[in-house]
Amino acid sequence: MRIAFVNTLFKLAKKDSRIILLTADLGYSVFEEFQEKLPDQFLNVGIAEQNMTGVAAGMAIEGMKPFIYSIVPFATMRNFEQIRNDICYQNLNVKIVGVGAGFSYGPYGHTHHGLEDVAILRPLPNMTIFTPGDPVETSLVTTEAVKMQGPAYIRLGRAGEPVVHTVAPQFKVGKGIVLQKGKKVALIAMSTMLASTIEVAKKLKEKNLTPTIVSIPTIKPFDNELILDIFKSHEYIYSLEEHFAVGGLGSAVAEAVVTSNVSFKKYHMFAAPDKFSKVIGDQRYMRNDNGLSVDQILKKIISDTS
Amino acid sequence: MQDKKLLEVSKKIRRSILEMSYKAQSAHTGGALSCVEILVALYFKTMKVFPKDPYSEKRDRLFFSKAHDAKALYAVLAERGFFEKKLLDGYEMEGGKLPGHSTRHCVPGVEISAGSLGHGLSIAVGSAFAGKLKKSNHKIFAILSDGECDEGSTWEAILFAGHHKLENIITIVDYNKLQGYGITTDVLDLEPFGDKWKSFGWNVISTDGHDFNKLIPAIEKAKNSKGKPTVIIANTIKGLGGVEMHINKVSSQYKPPTKEEIDEILT
Numbered sequence: 001m002r003i004a005f006v007n008t009l010f011k012l013a014k015k016d017s018r019i020i021l022l023t024a025d026l027g028y029s030v031f032e033e034f035q036e037k038l039p040d041q042f043l044n045v046g047i048a049e050q051n052m053t054g055v056a057a058g059m060a061i062e063g064m065k066p067f068i069y070s071i072v073p074f075a076t077m078r079n080f081e082q083i084r085n086d087i088c089y090q091n092l093n094v095k096i097v098g099v100g101a102g103f104s105y106g107p108y109g110h111t112h113h114g115l116e117d118v119a120i121l122r123p124l125p126n127m128t129i130f131t132p133g134d135p136v137e138t139s140l141v142t143t144e145a146v147k148m149q150g151p152a153y154i155r156l157g158r159a160g161e162p163v164v165h166t167v168a169p170q171f172k173v174g175k176g177i178v179l180q181k182g183k184k185v186a187l188i189a190m191s192t193m194l195a196s197t198i199e200v201a202k203k204l205k206e207k208n209l210t211p212t213i214v215s216i217p218t219i220k221p222f223d224n225e226l227i228l229d230i231f232k233s234h235e236y237i238y239s240l241e242e243h244f245a246v247g248g249l250g251s252a253v254a255e256a257v258v259t260s261n262v263s264f265k266k267y268h269m270f271a272a273p274d275k276f277s278k279v280i281g282d283q284r285y286m287r288n289d290n291g292l293s294v295d296q297i298l299k300k301i302i303s304d305t306s
Numbered sequence: 307m308q309d310k311k312l313l314e315v316s317k318k319i320r321r322s323i324l325e326m327s328y329k330a331q332s333a334h335t336g337g338a339l340s341c342v343e344i345l346v347a348l349y350f351k352t353m354k355v356f357p358k359d360p361y362s363e364k365r366d367r368l369f370f371s372k373a374h375d376a377k378a379l380y381a382v383l384a385e386r387g388f389f390e391k392k393l394l395d396g397y398e399m400e401g402g403k404l405p406g407h408s409t410r411h412c413v414p415g416v417e418i419s420a421g422s423l424g425h426g427l428s429i430a431v432g433s434a435f436a437g438k439l440k441k442s443n444h445k446i447f448a449i450l451s452d453g454e455c456d457e458g459s460t461w462e463a464i465l466f467a468g469h470h471k472l473e474n475i476i477t478i479v480d481y482n483k484l485q486g487y488g489i490t491t492d493v494l495d496l497e498p499f500g501d502k503w504k505s506f507g508w509n510v511i512s513t514d515g516h517d518f519n520k521l522i523p524a525i526e527k528a529k530n531s532k533g534k535p536t537v538i539i540a541n542t543i544k545g546l547g548g549v550e551m552h553i554n555k556v557s558s559q560y561k562p563p564t565k566e567e568i569d570e571i572l573t
Contacts, residue, residue, distance in 0.1 A: 040439060046469075051428045051462035058369075058432020061417070062440070066432075081422055082459075086429055089419050090410045 001156040002030055002099050004135035008142040009067060010034045013041050018063060019146060022056055024049045024070040026099070049074050053082035053094075060092035065146065071105065072098035072114025076121060076153065087151045088124045095145045096153045101131075102192045102242025102272070103286035104158035110276050113286075114155070118190075119247025121153050122220050128152040128173060129220040131249075133194025134164040137217045140171040148173065157192040164194055164215075174221035176214045185211035185305060186234040188227070190219060190249040193240040193270075196287075199294045200240075200301070207302065216249060224256040231257055235265045236305050242292060245271035266304055270297055308518045309351075315385060316346050320547040321572060322381035322394055328568040330398035332406060336545035336558025337451060338378035340482040343516045344540055345382040348447060351518075352525040357387040360414040366444050367433055369418050371426020372451035372480060376408035379416065388415035424457025426450065427477065431467045434475040434535075445529055446475045453485035456494050461506075467535040468507025476528040477508075477537045480515065482544035484556055503537045515540025 010033065013019040021034060025047045035042040045052040049070055056066035068075065075098040076083065087094045098117055105112035121129055130141040130152060138156065145152050169177045176188075180201065189197035194215050201211050212234060214226065231237060241249040250269030257264065272290045279289050287293050319342050327335040349355060353366040370379050377397060384391045393413060396402020403412055407421030420426045430448035437444060454460055467475055481499070483490050490496055500510040509531055513520045521540065528536035545558030549567045552558035563571065 043435075045466060046462075048462040048466065050424075050459040051431070051466055054425055054428020054459070054463065055432035055435060055466065057418075058429040058434070059436045060432075061429070062433055062436035064436050064439075082425060082428070085419060085422055086425055 001132065001135055001138045001161050002159050004138040005097065005142050005154065005156055006030055006034060008139045009146070010038070012143065012146050013038055016065070016146070017041065018065045020059060020064050020066050022052050022066055022068045024052050024068075024074060026070055049079040050082050053079040054086050056094045057082070057086035057090065057092050060094050065093055065095070067095045067097055069097045069099070071100045071112060072117050072155070073111065076117045080120060083121070083151075084124055088126045091126045091150055093149050094151055096151070097156060098153065099156045099158060101155045101157050103283045103290070104192065106283045106286040107280050109280060115242070115244045115272050116247070117153070117155060118219055118243050118249070119251070122247060122252070126151050127220060128218065130154045130217060131191040131219045132156070132217045133189060133191060133215045134161055136163055136165040136168055137171070137177075137215065140168065141217055144171070144173055155191050161192065162195050164198055171217065174218050174223060176216050176223040176226040178226075179213040179215060180210070182210035182212040184234060185209055185236045185301065186214065186230045186238070187211050188214045188216060188230065188237070188239045188249070188253060190216045190239070190241045190243070192242045193292070196292075196294050196297070197240050200297050203294070203298050204301065209305065219249060219252060222252045222256065227253055227256045228260050228262050231262045231264045236301065237264065237267045238270060238301060240270045240297065242287070243271060244274065245269055246274070268300065268304070312346055312350060312518050315350055316342050318385060319346060319378065319381045322384070323377045324548060324563055324568060324571055326377045326381070326394055326397040327562045329395070331562045332377075332398045333560045333562070334374045334377070334406070335548055335562060336484070336552060337372060337375040337480065337482065339546050339548050339558070340515070340542040340544045341372070341375060341378050341449060341480040342547070343518060343521060344449060344478055344480060345378055347518055347521045347525060349382050349386045351522055352529070353447065354444065355386065357415070360388055364444060367417055367430075367446050369426050369430035369433070369446065369448045370408055370416070371420050371423075371430070371448055371454060373407040373420035373426070375451070376404070376406065379408055380404050380413065383413065383415040389413045423451070423454035424459040427460050427463035430475060430477070431463045431472060434467065434472045435470060437474050438472060444474075448475065448477045450477060450479045452479055452481045452483060452490050452496060455479065455496055456485075464503065464506045464508065471507070471533050472535045473531045473533055475535045476525065477535070479537060479539050480542055481539050482542045484544045484554070484559065486559060488556060500539055507534060509534045509536040510539065511536065512539045512541065515542035516546065
């Protein structure tokens with residue numbers, strides 16, 4: 001996703017000198033070409049995320065289109081108040097890019113995990129939150145982020161996420177993408193869980209279950225309409241996210257449904273439980289420790305539906 | 307002899323500040339009174355401003371980071387003709403246009419929303435960086451409180467401006483030496499204050515923040531800086547021109563004038 005992001009931004013930045021990429025000293029082996037070809041549009045501010053966020057606000061006041069980049073916790077938590085006051089309160093055209101969603105940096109320990117970002121950014125007025133599920137969606141949201149005015153956050157995985165969309169889907173801000181229409185079971189995936197969700201669906205097909213698959217590339221504004229349609233037309237509905245259960249995709253789904261008059265049979269959130277992981281390991285290992293592996297998800301759905 | 311007109315304007319500003327403070331029974335009066343001459347020197351003498359075209363691309367920008375003292379900024383902007391003076395009556399009042407902490411574009415001329423300390427300098431520095439990229443001629447001014455120099459984010463911005471040699475930014479610290487709960491040297495000593503800025507790559511000018519004959523030349527000198535940002539450490543007195551018992555006291559941060567006090571000051 002990181003590569004798709006930087007390639008798309010590089011392409012657009014070549015045509016628009018107002019785009020400027022700011023990093024808090026990260027991006028080794030990823031940003032070199034951007035920096036070399038567009039030196040006036042690249043700025044390493046040093047390891048100072050609060051200042052980076054304020055500086056970006058100042059640049060946006062002057063009509064520039066800054067993108068600020070760091071690992072999820074440092075891009076959204078260290079500088080949270082600058083995001084709130086300097087960017088959202090002033091409704092400035094700054095884009096925040098967090099790399100390492102969920103357990104992408106699994107072995108590094110919890111300081112580097114990205115499990116709270118959506119929850120803390122969702123309450124902020126003026127904020128748009130993009131949660132692309134694969135490199136294709138990443139490219140689409142990056143293009144949209146350049147076009148739109150106002151604050152936005154782009155939540156990226158790390159590297160090597162598989163391409164899910166073989167053809168670029170229709171994309172609109174605030175709209176979900178239906179990848180497959182099925183019956184009875186619906187899987188709603190956000191961000192880094194999209195590829196696993198496709199795997200789960202494939203395995204369900206072997207059991208003669210064809211689920212509906214939805215990707216949520218924008219968690220704010222949220223596609224309430226699509227979610228309610230899904231609840232009306234399915235019996236077993238699951239949300240899947242590599243994020244704490246509080247405040248993320250599952251919460252957004254629950255908020256939409258509870259405040260409507262739609263009734264439903266079974267809804268379950270697959271999300272990281274309320275704990276700091278005591279183990280370390282790669283993303284697959286960490287997901288397994290947090291009940292988010294393909295097999296754990298599959299087992300639960302099969303048990304619910306049989 | 308100081309410029310008579312500037313002295314008269316300052317007197318009017320102080321009255322406005324005290325009236326707002328009394329009417330809203332608001333805090334943050336001492337720090338508004340300590341930066342009166344700084345703001346008057348900028349808006350009436352040294353800054354390029356266009357009250358009828360407040361966001362002209364050519365304007366010098368002022369980023370007022372010590373936004374809790376917004377009363378002073380509002381009074382000066384109104385006096386300079388950015389908006390009607392009667393709007394000052396709405397300071398911190400229900401349905402009024404002037405929040406206790408100044409908010410971007412709440413009235414013409416207010417450049418940024420601030421209020422949480424340690425944010426304004428980064429924004430100013432970002433604006434200065436953009437101005438340099440665009441090869442613009444305007445200057446960027448930032449007014450900071452001494453208290454907000456406790457914040458780490460302020461020093462991130464100082465480090466950044468020094469590194470990038472942002473000669474187009476001029477920071478003025480309203481160094482009244484009193485913060486929320488005490489004297490700065492007791493709470494968290496900033497000294498040697500000027501040396502700290504200097505070691506971060508800034509020109510440092512220390513001056514009397516109430517004397518136009520010192521303040522104006524300092525600002526003019528800072529405007530001509532080459533290759534370095536400049537900080538003017540303006541030595542001021544918190545609460546100057548306000549209620550006598552609160553002058554140079556922590557209480558000036560919190561106590562609005564009483565009926566008797568305001569009557570005495572205004573007559």
